Structures are given as C-alpha cells and as structure tokens.
Amino acid sequence: MRFSALRILKEGLTGNKGWGAHWRDPEPKAEYDAIIIGGGGHGLSTAYYLAKNHGLTNIAVLEKGYIGGGNVGRNTTIVRANYFLNGNSEFYSHSLKLWEGLEEDLNYNVMHSQRGLINLFHSDGQRDAFVRRGNAMVNQGDDAVLLDREGVRKHLPYLDFDNVRFPIYGGLLHPRGGTARHDAVAWGFARGADMRGVDIIQNCEVTGIDIENGAVTGVQTTRGAIKTKKIGMTVAGRSGQVAAMAGMRLPIESHVLQAFVTEGLKPVIDHVISFGMGHFYISQSDKGGLVFGGDLDFYASYASRGNLPMKEHVMEAGMTLMPMIGEAKVLRSWGGIMDMTPDGSPIIDKSHIDGLYVNAGWCYGGFKAVPGSGSVFSHLIATDQHHSEATGFRLDRFRTGVGLMDEEGTGSQHNLH
Numbered sequence: 001m002r003f004s005a006l007r008i009l010k011e012g013l014t015g016n017k018g019w020g021a022h023w024r025d026p027e028p029k030a031e032y033d034a035i036i037i038g039g040g041g042h043g044l045s046t047a048y049y050l051a052k053n054h055g056l057t058n059i060a061v062l063e064k065g066y067i068g069g070g071n072v073g074r075n076t077t078i079v080r081a082n083y084f085l086n087g088n089s090e091f092y093s094h095s096l097k098l099w100e101g102l103e104e105d106l107n108y109n110v111m112h113s114q115r116g117l118i119n120l121f122h123s124d125g126q127r128d129a130f131v132r133r134g135n136a137m138v139n140q141g142d143d144a145v146l147l148d149r150e151g152v153r154k155h156l157p158y159l160d161f162d163n164v165r166f167p168i169y170g171g172l173l174h175p176r177g178g179t180a181r182h183d184a185v186a187w188g189f190a191r192g193a194d195m196r197g198v199d200i201i202q203n204c205e206v207t208g209i210d211i212e213n214g215a216v217t218g219v220q221t222t223r224g225a226i227k228t229k230k231i232g233m234t235v236a237g238r239s240g241q242v243a244a245m246a247g248m249r250l251p252i253e254s255h256v257l258q259a260f261v262t263e264g265l266k267p268v269i270d271h272v273i274s275f276g277m278g279h280f281y282i283s284q285s286d287k288g289g290l291v292f293g294g295d296l297d298f299y300a301s302y303a304s305r306g307n308l309p310m311k312e313h314v315m316e317a318g319m320t321l322m323p324m325i326g327e328a329k330v331l332r333s334w335g336g337i338m339d340m341t342p343d344g345s346p347i348i349d350k351s352h353i354d355g356l357y358v359n360a361g362w363c364y365g366g367f368k369a370v371p372g373s374g375s376v377f378s379h380l381i382a383t384d385q386h387h388s389e390a391t392g393f394r395l396d397r398f399r400t401g402v403g404l405m406d407e408e409g410t411g412s413q414h415n416l417h
C-alpha cells in the first residue's frame, strides 16, 4: 500500500475502507538470519536499513510490548545536528541528512518540521562556548547562526530578556533543527521494514540469550525459543538488563526523564528553544500543545514515571524563561527510561560474543539519532565493519579511557548530563 495524494482523495470519496494494517502480525519463525531485540526507533530503523541497504530480509524485530510504547513514543521530538565533538558531530550530521529525505524514503508522513532551534546563552563564557560549537557545526557542513540579544528578540519576543539571574545575551540558531512526530517515525520504519519482509513481532519479550562456544545461537522468548547467529540489541533503557542475559555489564545507568504537554493553544512558539542554564527546552506540537522538558530525575530507576521535585524544577525554569507559560494548563506528564553512559555518547559496537552487537547509551540524543543509528548499526551487523560515520562509538573507550566523547564536559557523573 503506497500513500499518495491521489490515494487519499480516492479513499476520502469511498468511505476510507481501503486502508489496511500498516504491518503484518506474523508468528515467530523457528530461525532467522538476524534478530533485533527491541522495537523502538533504533530497532525498527536497523531492521529497515538491513533490508533496504544490505538485502537481509529474513529478520525479526522482537518487541516485548507494542511498537511505539518505549522512548520512541515518549520523547520531546527534537531533531538536530548541533553536536560539538568529533565522533558525535559527523554521526548526527549523517542522521539529519537521512531525516531530510525520510518521508520520501519511507513513503510516510513523519511530520518532520525544520522550524529552527535556538540555544540561548546568558553569559560571556557561554557565548564563547556556543561560538565554538557553531564553528564546529559549520565545519561539519551543518548550519549555525550566532544571534545577539536583539537577534533573539526578533525570533522570540515573548521571552524574559532581563531576568536578573539569567539575562539573555543571545542564542545559537540551528535553522535545520526542528521536530518530528515521534510515534509516526516508529510506525513509518515498522511499515517500511515489514514491506521488505521483516517480521515485526510484538508482545514477545526476550528472556534469555543462547550462547555456545563464545557465539550467539539464539534467544529465549515469551513466545518460545528462536535460533539465530546474529543479534542486534536495541533496548534503550533496558540495555543493562538485556546485556546481563549475555553475561555482560555495560557502562550504562538507567534514569528517568520526564516530559510535559499543555492544553492545545493557538500557534505561539514557532521554534525549538533550549534554555540550557535552566535545564529547560520547549516547542509547540502541531496539535498546539506546548511540549517541554528538563533534566533527569537524578537517581537510577526503571520506573516510567517521574518525581514531583523535578516537575517543580521544570515549571520554575519555564516561568523564568517565559512567564507567559504560567497561563497555560499542563495536560499531562510522563517519563521514559534513559540509557545514560558516563560520557554522554552512545555505544554502537560488536561485543566480545560472536554475533552479539550492542546499540545503546543514547542519553538525551536517541530520537534525532533514529535514522542514523539504524543506518550505521545495520552496516555493522551486515558487514562486521564500523560505518565511517560511527567509528567513535566503541565500547572499549570506557575501559581504556581513550576516545571518550564527553559532549557535555561533565566527566563521568551521570546526573550532570
């Protein structure tokens, strides 16, 4: 089934009876060439690119819940390529380029909106840091525009520019940054993978990883044992638990990150705004809700719900930046389980077990990474070679200390990321 304007017109005129399910609901087979554990953004995009770029179609994605139920459907939908360090910079740039052709590629409307992202700064030191970041972005081939205070005011006149603690000095505008509809991204990749023959199996929890003589032989699941020689692990916040099934201990802590949405409002915020000093970021969804978030809850947890002190902190940060937000009613809040690495950068690597590949540690950056991660991880699984845009995400950097990518400059303290 292909989507097109003509098809929408035809269905509209004939009672919308011709739309089918977006993907099949197959029973698991006894054996696959490769199994992807976790049907979030990364698992689905990996399966999609394995089929599309590498012709591997005897693949299953095993998802313990339902497609879109994890972080891929819980994030604040920000898509950007404004990373500073080598390693991250080229990877996120690669990912943003894939985003820019994604809707045509998937034949699916993921509502990718490049409305521009503005990172605010509030001191001379922070301005210097953003100038350096902007230069790194431009050197990478991405876009960055330094705005002074009046430049920011032109775009975002409703901010409190003269807050005593956080007066606004200016901002770094990333015009190609923006948002996308998160669950549509999961559905689009699921549909695309399914159309190429991938089995997407929901309600199928992996409970064990079978290993013989140092090599993967299959998985145990709540729907029976399945044989395979290759396993890609893309379980985000559950990475530590699933790695433990293979006897591995990953340098990852799982933390809760909350997000919030207000009632629908008329268009008021037409950019993504990031207020790093106050740990607050915000955009407006196409339905009109103001979608915003802050920082982690500051203790490790597998609960997908957050604590009250962080709610209070985020609301205070919002009021500091834009007092008008106090007029809006918060509709709901939720939490997701974040896979945090000590250097704030991800892991895409082979493990010491033959056939077991690890994709984890996405911290705050995992949604924007979805297409890029799938493209480079599928390359690793199919060829056993690291993709040129993801050579820095090695697991052994945490053992050797060589090649750490400490994007936030916060060292190994998780709660400072």
Ligand SMILES: Cc1cc2nc3c(=O)[nH]c(=O)nc-3n(C[C@H](O)[C@H](O)[C@H](O)COP(=O)(O)OP(=O)(O)OC[C@H]3O[C@@H](n4cnc5c(N)ncnc54)[C@H](O)[C@@H]3O)c2cc1C
Pocket (backbone or CB within 6 Å): 037, 038, 039, 040, 041, 042, 043, 062, 063, 064, 065, 066, 068, 069, 070, 071, 072, 073, 074, 075, 076, 077, 078, 079, 204, 205, 206, 207, 234, 235, 236, 237, 238, 242, 257, 258, 259, 293, 334, 335, 336, 337, 338, 362, 363, 364, 365, 366, 367, 368, 369
């Ligand atoms: C509140 C919040 C806001 C965020 N905002 C942004 C943002 O604005 N921009 C951005 O880039 N990133 C953001 N992120 C981060 C981003 O959402 C995640 O890094 C990314 O979605 C994680 O990858 P995923 O989509 O594959 O994860 P998930 O969707 O969580 O997928 C992992 C899947 O694995 C499944 N699974 C786990 N264990 C098993 C098992 N044993 N067997 C089978 N399946 C299993 C889970 O059920 C889950 O569906 C945010 C995250 C949160 C929580």
